Amino acid sequence: MLVLNNEVTAGVLTMPDVVRALEQSYRDLSAGIAVCRPRIDLSLPVDDERVYQWGTMDGGSARTGYVAIRMKSDLLTEVTTGSNRTQEKYCVEPGTFCGLVLLLDARTGEPLALLNDGLLQHLRVGADSAIGADFGAREDARVLGLLGSGGMARSHIEAFRTVRPLERVRVYSPTRANRERFAAEMREKHGIDVVAVDTPGKAHEGADMVAGCTDAVGSVVLGSPLRPGTHITCVGGRLDADALRRVDVWLRLGSASVPTSAPAWATDDEYVTYRARPDDPVWQRHRHGKEARRPPGTARVVRLDAVLEGRARAREDESQVTFSERGNIQGAQFHAIAALVYERARERGLGREIPREWLLQDIRD
CATH class of the missing domain: 3.40.50.720 (NAD(P)-binding Rossmann-like Domain)
Known part of the structure; x- marks a missing residue:
């Protein structure tokens, strides 16, 4: 499996690439060739001001044989400055973030790549x-x-x-x-x-x-x-x-x-949220x-x-x-563009490899 950072993505992917890939992915979704779930968030109170949010969105295409899940791990606060109120986020400490895309091969089940999501997020x-x-x-x-x-x-x-x-x-x-x-x-x-x-x-x-x-x-x-x-x-x-x-x-x-x-689970909402302690006062601040x-x-x-x-x-x-x-089709995006990055990185010898053996096991899951 390749580990691919934002620098690799920047070197192999352009905005026109992404526009074309997403438009085709949406065609696949409309035709029933592809599937995706809406973004799903798990939210937990941390203290009086902060909440933790684990967000995922996933999808795949029978045409390309790629599946991907994008995962985000964020500490969230909301800050008021003058008349402006903004949502601030970080992972570990302010200024660092954790967002990952796991790309898999639907034809073999093999995990192919783990990508930073930062540049992919802005591009998509x-x-x-x-x-x-x-x-x-x-x-x-x-x-x-x-x-x-x-x-x-x-x-x-x-x-x-x-x-x-x-x-x-x-x-x-x-x-x-x-x-x-x-x-x-x-x-x-x-x-x-x-x-x-x-x-x-x-x-x-x-x-x-x-x-x-x-x-x-x-x-x-x-x-x-x-x-x-x-x-x-x-x-x-x-x-x-x-x-x-x-x-x-x-x-x-x-x-x-x-x-x-x-x-009955069908929804048009952009994302679905599950909250721990839904009556906690912290939610009034978000x-x-x-x-x-x-x-x-x-x-x-x-x-x-x-x-x-x-x-x-x-x-x-x-x-x-x-x-x-967009609607709620984020899950249809990441397999399409992560696959492009993976294929081009593999062709050019970019990224770092993790041995496949580290990720497979002989105990049935």
Whole structure:
């Protein structure tokens, strides 16, 4: 089995690779060739402020023969600074994180690779937004309004550039130094006009596409400055009530498979949470993810499979405000992109090997 870190992933995987791999994985899921479960979280109180969260998402494809589970081990807190409330996380100590992807061969059962999930996470979320923008944004979309200046914001600029020729980005995040540093880095890397602005509203102004890419708990995409024809994605934070009311088309990339043995377990929610000590006071301090994301009753809901098969269109005219969201198919993502990394790393002799014998046993499980 290969152990593959983020540096290996960076050397063998590009954003266009990920966009193509995810779109094919979603086609497989729609056709019943692939299966996945929604993200499942186990949450336990630690003390008055922190909770521990073990999160998993898994899936596989009969077409490719790959199966993968992504696993996250996080200590979570929520922090209020001024008017901003954010979710902070770490493993062992602030600044370090534990997220792993185990890739297996369905044809033999063999564990093939163990990958860090950090770069895969940023790439796959950005690629989802790119797929949504490809079908939901206007063809002439050139200006991106960005809320957030961290790793997700970086991957989103790269992702949107795979489907639209971005010319300008207006970015806001609460810390001035962070947003200005981000703008300078992105100008140099991509050769486009990236401007740091000092209010969320200014990031929306003149934008053809607006992306929320923050760890904020509350609303980040604002309805009042949205202009007709805008496309929206929001992978961190939420749309405010006015923005929700303005959404004309809600594009959902997909839904997790329904268990054949327990159809009643089917859910459209992004993740399923199991809590220890559910009455513990600490849960009152954690608002992140309390409300499931739902389309407004006035929006036309379109599924990506219908768009891919030509049965529906996301955008029907230039004035519609469109919104795209993944749904709960995270489990369909990691086997597709981890397999790409594994195959290319194996071809190039990258990564570290763990002997297969360490992982197999002669006692029946």
